[in-house]
Amino acid sequence: MSDGGAQRGLVNLLVVLADNKWSLGRHLSEWAVGAPVLETGVATAAIAQGHMGQARVLYPLLEELGSTLGSADERTRRYQVAALDHPFPTWAHVVAALLAVDGALNSLLLSLRGSSHEQLARRVGRMLEEERFQRDFAEGRVHELSAFPPGTAQLQAALDAVLPEMLCWFGPAGEEGVAALAAAGLLDGDGDRWRQRYLDRVGPVLLEIGVDLPARRAGSTWEIDDLPWDRWNPLQRRLASPSPAPGAALPTSSA
């Protein structure tokens, strides 16, 4: 790859995707024995394994690109969203992450299916093959929670903390690194397009159960509320945490 800007962008993109997959898998695994019913716990364990496996196949690409970042366990700085800094405190937070965090990761993966980086495109193709089962599971758990009013309220609270960050996660409009990646054929689309795709994906199921979103339908597109860009870290692609959660187990993003 001759374009330095595109190469730096790709390294950043890969580490962000891999770290988020890794942390999502790790925190989901903590609920393998805490899910509401045994079958859900087994499925959560399988999904956790899936995310960690996907991270496993992304990290070696960093090395091939000459990056020394290595896997998440070898670093103190993580490139994951703040929503994954700490263990999920309730099952509603698990469901919110399954839908809203994983939904964002997969919305971006869709833009990499035809990447000119053949090794990445192949890996992404396999990830997306397995993704539909995880999506079905997440949507099923959303409906399950919404069967009781407290469940919907718990999910709303969990989503209120996650959705603004995930909408930011696609980056502000006109991001330079994204433009360089697109120009090199490494991905297609841009932050605004991915945000719309993401809302098309997670919006309908949430509106169906009466959850309030920081966006509303306007014809065929979504109008999005003001996002907290003042807290946006473009390198680590995350929001600055307002405050550390009590009893936090994972190291966060300190350099």
Added chain:
Amino acid sequence: MSAVTADRVRAALADVCDPELPVSVVDLGLIRGIDVDGGAVTVRMTFTSIACPCTEVLKEDVAAAVGALDGVTAALVEEVFEPWSRADLTDEGRLILRALAVV
């Protein structure tokens, strides 16, 4: 010394079983290509899932089985990330997994 051929390599791989199932990597449909260049062998393989926890074990077992063949000087395993489905099972593989109520 016997000549190294793709058929000999495939026959050796028929003895390499998935650690979780009594089915060989050949019958599971994981082997996607065998390249032989003199004594150097490259086996291209995929896995049932990208999250398969046995990938490293399987790669090591495949490399060891190929490396043990007479005439092989180097054995490389390349993960190709190709799709996998039940349609990739051989008849024998499907029979075993059916007996185990896996498929």
